Amino acid sequence: xVIMTHHLLNAPNRxxxxxKFVEMLNVAKSTISEDLGFMRQAFERFHVGRVETLAGAxxxxxxxxxxxxxxxxxxxxxxxxxxxDSSRVLPGGFLYTTDLISSPQHVxxxxxxxxxxxxxxxPDVVLSMEVKGIPLALMTARAFDVPxxxxxxxxxxxxxxxxxxxxxxxxxxxxxxxxxxxxxxxxGSRVLFIDDFLRGGxxxxxxxxxxxxxxxxxxxxxxLIETAAPKEKLISxxxxxxxxxxxxxAGEVLVSPSRWVQPS
Amino acid sequence: xVIMTHHLLNAPNRxxxxxKFVEMLNVAKSTISEDLGFMRQAFERFHVGRVETLAGAxxxxxxxxxxxxxxxxxxxxxxxxxxxDSSRVLPGGFLYTTDLISSPQHVxxxxxxxxxxxxxxxPDVVLSMEVKGIPLALMTARAFDVPxxxxxxxxxxxxxxxxxxxxxxxxxxxxxxxxxxxxxxxxGSRVLFIDDFLRGGxxxxxxxxxxxxxxxxxxxxxxLIETAAPKEKLISxxxxxxxxxxxxxAGEVLVSPSRWVQPS
Numbered sequence: 001x002v003i004m005t006h007h008l009l010n011a012p013n014r015x016x017x018x019x020k021f022v023e024m025l026n027v028a029k030s031t032i033s034e035d036l037g038f039m040r041q042a043f044e045r046f047h048v049g050r051v052e053t054l055a056g057a058x059x060x061x062x063x064x065x066x067x068x069x070x071x072x073x074x075x076x077x078x079x080x081x082x083x084x085d086s087s088r089v090l091p092g093g094f095l096y097t098t099d100l101i102s103s104p105q106h107v108x109x110x111x112x113x114x115x116x117x118x119x120x121x122x123p124d125v126v127l128s129m130e131v132k133g134i135p136l137a138l139m140t141a142r143a144f145d146v147p148x149x150x151x152x153x154x155x156x157x158x159x160x161x162x163x164x165x166x167x168x169x170x171x172x173x174x175x176x177x178x179x180x181x182x183x184x185x186x187x188g189s190r191v192l193f194i195d196d197f198l199r200g201g202x203x204x205x206x207x208x209x210x211x212x213x214x215x216x217x218x219x220x221x222x223x224l225i226e227t228a229a230p231k232e233k234l235i236s237x238x239x240x241x242x243x244x245x246x247x248x249x250a251g252e253v254l255v256s257p258s259r260w261v262q263p264s
Numbered sequence: 265x266v267i268m269t270h271h272l273l274n275a276p277n278r279x280x281x282x283x284k285f286v287e288m289l290n291v292a293k294s295t296i297s298e299d300l301g302f303m304r305q306a307f308e309r310f311h312v313g314r315v316e317t318l319a320g321a322x323x324x325x326x327x328x329x330x331x332x333x334x335x336x337x338x339x340x341x342x343x344x345x346x347x348x349d350s351s352r353v354l355p356g357g358f359l360y361t362t363d364l365i366s367s368p369q370h371v372x373x374x375x376x377x378x379x380x381x382x383x384x385x386x387p388d389v390v391l392s393m394e395v396k397g398i399p400l401a402l403m404t405a406r407a408f409d410v411p412x413x414x415x416x417x418x419x420x421x422x423x424x425x426x427x428x429x430x431x432x433x434x435x436x437x438x439x440x441x442x443x444x445x446x447x448x449x450x451x452g453s454r455v456l457f458i459d460d461f462l463r464g465g466x467x468x469x470x471x472x473x474x475x476x477x478x479x480x481x482x483x484x485x486x487x488l489i490e491t492a493a494p495k496e497k498l499i500s501x502x503x504x505x506x507x508x509x510x511x512x513x514a515g516e517v518l519v520s521p522s523r524w525v526q527p528s
Binding site for chain 1: 265266267269270273274275288302303306307310312354355356358359360361362363366367368369371372394395396398399402403405406409410411412413414416421422423424445447448
């Protein structure tokens with residue numbers, strides 16, 4: 001049971017044929033099924049995800065990271081509490097978040113939270129924008145067992161032929177360009193875009209333009225932190241976990257769980 | 265047992281007091297200890313890591329991702345086989361590796377491999393260089409349960425006060441600068457630098473210079489791929505997993521497991 005748990009947890013969303021465990025552990029299929037039943041109950045009882053069994057020739061068992069609302073809210077509250085530290089306020093009113101969005105513990109929990117929110121979108125690819133969104137996007141990709149693809153600013157020789165689009169960044173109001181290797185995404189892909197920060201939505205809008213060039217579909221946009229202003233974003237469909245309403249003169253950081261994380 | 269396995273695997277290298285499980289699962293401590301004994305045996309038998317129990321008041325149990333030589337070699341051979349695809353050869357003799365070093369499946373295995381090689385270095389921080397090294401470094405940081413810190417090229421307003429050093433990149437022969445926020449690393453930290461590619465070692469040398477400014481110690485350097493030429497690198501102590509000896513005119517990609525991964 002321990003070894004099955006190890007395999008399932010080590011590769012979330014990957015389907016393992018029961019025969020693999022029968023062979024590896026050298027036990028009867030009925031024992032495997034019984035153990036999986038116990039496992040499913042335990043996971044459900046402690047709200048640490050779902051164990052799903054698919055019948056048939058192409059069937060098997062897989063682990064789906066699925067976190068309850070309360071667990072997601074607890075993680076978000078914990079991150080908010082850390083963000084409220086006034087020493088995080090940088091010159092220019094920026095907020096220092098780099099350590100939080102790079103901590104393995106936090107990014108694993110955030111990746112599982114996005115996997116819960118976007119479970120029905122069934123992405124083929126998780127897309128990130130260099131640099132700070134990469135850890136969040138990687139852990140989301142891991143939770144879905146799909147590739148991570150990273151958009152870069154400017155072209156790079158080690159990426160080969162690439163497609164670029166221009167976009168206006170909401171924060172800097174500058175025209176910038178985003179680039180993706182031609183081979184990075186196959187036409188028809190379902191793409192989930194994950195980023196650390198959303199202000200005006202200019203970057204996310206650029207992602208839509210870029211995906212159109214690849215004939216890929218953006219099936220979801222998830223960001224860790226969105227700013228309260230501007231209220232009207234350039235994109236309409238997205239999910240954020242935290243809302244950032246700025247800092248006060250006293251150095252207070254105004255962050256709270258977003259409307260998607262509020263108790264219903 | 266399933267729930268304990270879940271907690272331990274979800275946070276490698278983190279110490280869980282047995283009392284936590286006693287409380288959470290509402291069972292006797294002797295049952296927990298017995299189950300941990302079974303777990304330890306199962307993990308050892310199937311070579312999927314180690315379960316370590318520490319006695320005393322500050323004691324508890326933790327999971328150490330520790331992969332046997334054969335398992336690491338199998339992962340490296342699999343990546344080499346994928347790298348040998350001639351369509352990966354880009355203009356300029358570069359090799360397209362971006363998809364492999366972003367695949368959650370591969371980076372998890374590579375992170376565990378680095379955690380095995382550097383187990384005795386006990387790093388406090390895993391350091392990466394933007395952009396392509398980030399996923400590998402994140403999964404290594406996750407395996408060690410320590411923060412990931414990413415060096416950036418140039419300064420960024422959202423990082424606050426920062427330290428920069430100049431370095432000569434082995435590949436471009438250009439003087440570049442690398443930057444790290446002042447608050448990113450505390451003096452005395454033990455730092456493990458993880459990157460995707462090592463040619464001359466200029467970047468790694470720059471990392472030594474940068475860490476000296478932070479009064480931090482570089483306790484290890486791990487790279488996924490090193491080039492066969494130049495044979496003499498600017499740094500002497502490092503570990504690589506794959507050696508890349510270039511491409512032939514016929515489009516053959518010359519990669520092989522490095523000397524650290526060879527059977528002894």
